[in-house]
Every structure is written in C-alpha cells, then in structure tokens.
Amino acid sequence: MNTIEESAPARRRRRHSAEFKAKAVQDCLHRGVSIAAVALHHRVNANLLRRWVAEHQALDSAGEARALMTVPQAEFIPLQIGDPTPTPAIPDIQIEVRRGAATISIRWPGSAAAECGEWLQGWLR
Structure with missing residues (x-):
C-alpha cells in the first residue's frame, strides 16, 4: 500500500512588534489583572508575557536608579600662588x-x- 504522509508545516516563531509588547505589558501593570488572562486575551504564552513584564520592570528600575544618582558639581578651588622663590645663586x-x-x-x-x-x-x- 502506498500512503503519502503529509508532514506538518514547520512551526515558525511569531515576532511581536515593540508596540504590541508595550500594549500587553501595560495591560498587565493594572492592579488586580492576571498576567495569564492578559496573555489569553493577546494570544501569547503567559511565560513569554511574564518575561516581557520582568524586562520592562528591570528597565524602569534602571532608569529610576540613574535618575536618583546625583553627581556633585565640580567646585572652583582657589589656589594661592606666592612669588616664585628665586633659585639660589651658584657659588663661584x-x-x-x-x-x-x-x-x-x-x-x-x-x-x-x-x-x-x-x-x-x-x-x-
């Protein structure tokens, strides 16, 4: 018997735009919202969405840390320069x-x- 088996098409990874990721992450940041529910709504894997949220929070905390860091302004320090001491005369x-x-x-x-x-x-x- 001759049977022809059709192979399933190769699964390709979906690529999500930055806007889509930002919208999904913003939806997760509302109080009382389940990440799993947002993932179902946007038709993405919940673990993937959790990773996006974690990356977003890491970027936010790094930005906050940078904003809180203060670099002191360099101050002018006046120096008192006296008359240059004359070089001693070389004896004969x-x-x-x-x-x-x-x-x-x-x-x-x-x-x-x-x-x-x-x-x-x-x-x-």
Whole structure:
C-alpha cells in the first residue's frame, strides 16, 4: 500500500512588534489583572508575557536608579600662588693649585662650570 504522509508545516516563531509588547505589558501593570488572562486575551504564552513584564520592570528600575544618582558639581578651588622663590645663586668655583713654592688661585663663575672643566683639563695636560 502506498500512503503519502503529509508532514506538518514547520512551526515558525511569531515576532511581536515593540508596540504590541508595550500594549500587553501595560495591560498587565493594572492592579488586580492576571498576567495569564492578559496573555489569553493577546494570544501569547503567559511565560513569554511574564518575561516581557520582568524586562520592562528591570528597565524602569534602571532608569529610576540613574535618575536618583546625583553627581556633585565640580567646585572652583582657589589656589594661592606666592612669588616664585628665586633659585639660589651658584657659588663661584675656586681652585687653588700648588706646585713647589708656587701657588695659583683661580676663581671661576659657577654658571660656567663646563668651561672651567675644559680649561682645567687643558691646563693639566
């Protein structure tokens, strides 16, 4: 015997618009209304509608928390800036060289220490 079996069409998930979800959730938020009754009225699964309501309440509580958070305004803090302290003067470089009975005393400005070092190296060669 030849029998032809017709396979049932594949079930597709329904996609609900944001407006439909919002209307169903608003209907559930009225005092004394059963979520199951609203689900039957809108022809959706009650568990699905419960999930939509929970998501809506989570978004609302997050928004309320954000609204309650206060960020203090930054305040201007005046600073007292005194006169800059002058840098201490660099003392002069004093070199005293003795060779036998001869003594040489050299005074060089401290700001030109590098030149003094070069001169001293050349003199000691």
